[in-house]
Amino acid sequence: MPDPDLHPFDPGRLASFADVLAGELPGTWRSIHHFPPTAEALAAVADRTWDLDLVAESLATHPPGHLAVLTREDGAQLVLLDRHDGRDGFLTAALAPEDLPAEAFRGIREPNGIALGDDPFLAAEMITGDLLARYEAAVAQVRVNAARLADPSGTELVHPSQPERLVLTWQSDGDLAASPATEAAAAILLANGFTHDERTGVYRLSGDDTAVQARAVRRAGSELAARGIATALAPPAAPPATTVSTPTPRPAKARAATGRSR
Template identity: 50%
Template sequence: METMHDHDHLASFADILAGELPGAWSTTHLSAEDRAELAALTDRVWDLDLFAETVSLYTVDHGACLTRTDDGVRLIVVDHYAEQEGFIVATIAPEEVPAEAFRGVREPDSVHVPDDPFLAARAVTTRLLPRYERALAQVRSNAAQLSRSQPDRVVLTWKPDGSLTTTAATSRVADLLAAHGFAHDEKSGTYRLSGEDTAAQAKSIREVGAQLARLGVGVVLQHPASSRTTPSPATVPAAAQRPSAGTPATRLR
């Protein structure tokens, strides 16, 4: 389906709109040659309403990204394909917060604005940006609470069959463990990593340790007979050594 506006028209509209919004904004124009970048942006649009419907029905082949220079807040402008007039301005979800922080937060969604950047700026300023600011504040508050409740370490315990077991204090840790081969036992609530393939097991431990380290969470290996645990440094080893019976906890190097 052909759109009402070509790339140049949308780009000019976005430039004027950016100049009319409160604060300082920069504009990035996205054409059909920027499909990968455009797809990455549309994937992060914070909208389950108008914009979500648009991308599910039409191919968005050009647009513009507006970025507020003082804090990195982003908006995206695309054609309103269904109406064949005006534009859709939508919000982009922040990338620096965990997905769990978005739970329970209502999306700021998007607005349909006329093909007049001055009237469009009024709609964005009075309707979209206030919703966006409220949602951002709630998400950042949730992220701060998650950070405070984040465990400072995850303990991996060797079992006689060579497997490793652990528990997850948060859903974020649980998702990370599951993504790296740890099977969840719903009855006990534990996560188990098989030791049948020692190379695959070591690889999973390295990857889990590296990702947890980026969250500020340490990894500890312990033998079930040992009451002592040794936290790993931030860098996870090339391989994990399985302790023999009666030896102290193995330290990840």
């Protein structure tokens, strides 16, 4: 239960905030307020919270007396919690998809949650431009991993009706790069914000604004699929091994990790 000395326990406050927030987020969302959450609901939220930072720590140190879960029409979910640091506002994090194997999450960076103020309209902007963009990028990478697990040979990842597959490769600076094989695919990329490097022939999509990047990828993917072109996201290539010897760094002191890793 929240510490009344830090913040008054008011379940109606969180429920009202969640209802307004659900109406302001892009797409169709519904909000369910769990007061108090059943043991099953609390365990499911704790297990699926895709966070190794603020929200995971809050769940571990302050088991919530209530919480809200927001669900989008496509199944994406967010959990909303009270803060416990004496500040106004709430914490939110994405819940990991349930329809994907745990092994597919290996090596994927968690789209950690964020702190919100008391204004649900400003909160919706923060979630859309930050958390949801990172969540959707992470889910896309997990789905690529799941496809590879389903067919380790990689020969059946593209349906016979999709003779071409366009791979979008994450770059170290957050950009996406692609080398389309056809003029039609190249035109779709250009129409959705990619720029063409005449020297290398590579098409790049800036990662400066992750929300814009995520929307561009979704639009491009839909248009490419309509032309029978499958898309896939790939991690950046590993850097080449170096033969230059470097001093062995002193081991850092171990620090206890909070939260959960998939």
